[in-house]
Amino acid sequence: MSTVVVAATSLVEDELSAAMARVLPPEQAGRDPLLRPSEQADFQSGAAFALAKLAGVAPRELAERLAGEIGAGLTAAASGPGFVNVTVADEWLWQQVATRLAAPRLGVGEPLAGQRVVVDYSGPNIAKELHVGHLRSTVIGDALARILGHLGAEVLRQNHLGDWGTQFGMLIQYLDEHPGEEWRDIALLDVLYKAAQQAFAADPAFAERSRRRVVALQAGDEGTLAVWRELVAISEQAFQRVYDRMGLLLTGADADPESAFNDQLDAVVAEFEAAGLAVESEGALCVFAEGVAAPLIVRKRNGGYGYPATDLATIRHRLQTLKADRILYVVDARQALHFTLVFDAAHRIGWLADPGAATHVPFGLVLGPGGTPFKTRSGDSVRLADLLDAAEEAVRAVLTEKPHELDDGQYAEVVGAAAVGAVKYADLANARTKNYVFDLDRMVSLSGDTAVYLQYAHARLRTLLAKAGPDQGDPDPSQPSHPAERALVLRLDAFDAVLREAAGTLEPHRLCGYLYGLAKAFTDFYGSCPVLKAPTPGLRANRLALCRLTAETLAAGLGLLGIAAPERM
The missing domain is CATH 3.30.1360.70 (Arginyl tRNA synthetase N-terminal domain)
Structure with missing residues (x-):
C-alpha cells in the first residue's frame, strides 16, 4: 500500500x-x-x-x-x-509540495486494492484491418485499464477477437477456390474478405459451399483449421503492430477469442433450458428479459449459435474462472440493448450475483469534418495505420516551426509520440458518450486543449529544471506564497481526487480536463513568478519544487491516458 x-x-x-x-x-x-x-x-x-x-x-x-x-x-x-x-496557511502549502514530491506515486492512494476488474476492449475481427471504428473502444478501454490499475485494482485486459463463425467458412472457401490469390498479409485479406462477401451474397452455390466449409471448420477438419489458424496468426500480428505503435497495454496474452468458447455453448444453453429460462420462440431458443420485447436468441432456428451464446459463455468464464469482481465492456452505444439482455440473463441464471458488477461502458461515434461518420472518399472505414500516418504528417508540419536540438532519431521519436498523443487525447478529452469530429489541425495545435500542448508544457518544465542544475534545495515552508503559486499548489493537490472521479464515473475526459487546467495554472505561475531568478534562495527552492511536482504530475497523468511525455520537444 x-x-x-x-x-x-x-x-x-x-x-x-x-x-x-x-x-x-x-x-x-x-x-x-x-x-x-x-x-x-x-x-x-x-x-x-x-x-x-x-x-x-x-x-x-x-x-x-x-x-x-x-x-x-x-x-x-x-x-x-x-x-x-x-x-x-502558506506553510501548509509548501509542506504539501515537499510531501507529495517525497511520497511514492505522488501520494495517490490505492482505494481499489483487492478488486479484480476485467476490462473488455478493442475486439477487432480476424482478417480485417484495424480501422477508425476500433479507435474509441481501444483508446478508452486502455485508459480505464491504466487508471483502475493505478488505483490498486488487479486489471485483466480482455481483447474479445471475432475469429469464429460463418464469415470464416466463407473466406476460407473463397481462398480455396482462388488459389492464385496472394493473401498472407492483412491488407490483402481485408480486400479478399470483401470479395468473399460479395460472392456469398451474389452466388447461392458459393454460399452453400461456404456453409459446408463452416461445418468442416466446426467439425475440426484439419485442412480448414490450418488455414483458419494462419488467418488468425496473420491478423494478430498486424493488430499488435498497431497496438505497439499506439503505445497500448494490449498484448497477445490478452487475446480472448470467440473460438475459445465454442465448445462451451451447448452446455451454456442447456443450463438455461434446465433452469426454465430459455424458451422456444418461432423456432429459436430465446431468453426474455422482463419489460423488454426483444429476446436474447441463444440458439438459432438452424441449431447454430451467435454472439449472444458466446457472450454468455464469456461472462460465465470471467465470473467463475477469472473470479472477476467487476467486468467492464467498452463497446459502442449501439450495443446497449444486447448487453442489457446478456447481463439480465447472467443475473437470473445466478452467475452475476450483483447486476452492477457487469457494466456496459458505451461511447459515441468518430465523425468526419461534415459531421457524418468518418470514412474514406470511397466510403470505406479509415484504417488506423493511415490515421496515425496522417497525424505524424500534421505534427511534422507544426513542429518545423519550432527550433530544436534533437537528432534525427530523437526527432522521429518525438513526432511519433506527439502524433499518437494527439489522436488519443482528442478522443479521450471528449465526454465518452458524445460523438466528436476528427479534426487533425485542431488535434496537433500547440495551443489549446491538446496533447501536444500538454507535452510541450512538460518538456518546457524539464528544460527549466535542467537549467537549474542538480542542487535545487529543499522547499522552505516559511516563505510567503504568491496567488499564482497557491493556485498551482491546490491544482496539484487535486490529482488523487480527479483519478478517483475518473475511475468512479469511467470517464477519462475528467483527467484530461484536469491536466489541461494544470498546464494553464503552470503557465500563469511561470508568467507571474520568476523561478531561476527568484528574489530569494528560499523562493527559488520553493518554485523549483513546484516545477518538479508539476512535471511529475503531468507525466503521470499523461501516462495514465497512455500518452508519452517526452523530456524534450
Whole structure:
C-alpha cells in the first residue's frame, strides 16, 4: 500500500465537519459541508444556508459560528449573507509540495486494492484491418485499464477477437477456390474478405459451399483449421503492430477469442433450458428479459449459435474462472440493448450475483469534418495505420516551426509520440458518450486543449529544471506564497481526487480536463513568478519544487491516458 497524502480539500472538509458537529444540534451533525473552490479564498462553504433554519439562526450568524470553530492552521471568515471562506496557511502549502514530491506515486492512494476488474476492449475481427471504428473502444478501454490499475485494482485486459463463425467458412472457401490469390498479409485479406462477401451474397452455390466449409471448420477438419489458424496468426500480428505503435497495454496474452468458447455453448444453453429460462420462440431458443420485447436468441432456428451464446459463455468464464469482481465492456452505444439482455440473463441464471458488477461502458461515434461518420472518399472505414500516418504528417508540419536540438532519431521519436498523443487525447478529452469530429489541425495545435500542448508544457518544465542544475534545495515552508503559486499548489493537490472521479464515473475526459487546467495554472505561475531568478534562495527552492511536482504530475497523468511525455520537444 502506498502513502496517501491528505489533500487540502479533505483537510478543510474534515475541519468544517468537526466545526458543524460542535455548533449544530447532534441530530444535524454529519451534513455535507458543501465545499467548493473560491476566488475570494481557497475554498468556500455554503453549508450555513442549508442548515441555518434547522439551527434556528440566520445564515450569516451560523457562518460566523462555524468560522470561529475552524482551526488546524486554517484561516476562516464569514462572508456575504452566509458563506464561510477558508484559506490554507502558506506553510501548509509548501509542506504539501515537499510531501507529495517525497511520497511514492505522488501520494495517490490505492482505494481499489483487492478488486479484480476485467476490462473488455478493442475486439477487432480476424482478417480485417484495424480501422477508425476500433479507435474509441481501444483508446478508452486502455485508459480505464491504466487508471483502475493505478488505483490498486488487479486489471485483466480482455481483447474479445471475432475469429469464429460463418464469415470464416466463407473466406476460407473463397481462398480455396482462388488459389492464385496472394493473401498472407492483412491488407490483402481485408480486400479478399470483401470479395468473399460479395460472392456469398451474389452466388447461392458459393454460399452453400461456404456453409459446408463452416461445418468442416466446426467439425475440426484439419485442412480448414490450418488455414483458419494462419488467418488468425496473420491478423494478430498486424493488430499488435498497431497496438505497439499506439503505445497500448494490449498484448497477445490478452487475446480472448470467440473460438475459445465454442465448445462451451451447448452446455451454456442447456443450463438455461434446465433452469426454465430459455424458451422456444418461432423456432429459436430465446431468453426474455422482463419489460423488454426483444429476446436474447441463444440458439438459432438452424441449431447454430451467435454472439449472444458466446457472450454468455464469456461472462460465465470471467465470473467463475477469472473470479472477476467487476467486468467492464467498452463497446459502442449501439450495443446497449444486447448487453442489457446478456447481463439480465447472467443475473437470473445466478452467475452475476450483483447486476452492477457487469457494466456496459458505451461511447459515441468518430465523425468526419461534415459531421457524418468518418470514412474514406470511397466510403470505406479509415484504417488506423493511415490515421496515425496522417497525424505524424500534421505534427511534422507544426513542429518545423519550432527550433530544436534533437537528432534525427530523437526527432522521429518525438513526432511519433506527439502524433499518437494527439489522436488519443482528442478522443479521450471528449465526454465518452458524445460523438466528436476528427479534426487533425485542431488535434496537433500547440495551443489549446491538446496533447501536444500538454507535452510541450512538460518538456518546457524539464528544460527549466535542467537549467537549474542538480542542487535545487529543499522547499522552505516559511516563505510567503504568491496567488499564482497557491493556485498551482491546490491544482496539484487535486490529482488523487480527479483519478478517483475518473475511475468512479469511467470517464477519462475528467483527467484530461484536469491536466489541461494544470498546464494553464503552470503557465500563469511561470508568467507571474520568476523561478531561476527568484528574489530569494528560499523562493527559488520553493518554485523549483513546484516545477518538479508539476512535471511529475503531468507525466503521470499523461501516462495514465497512455500518452508519452517526452523530456524534450
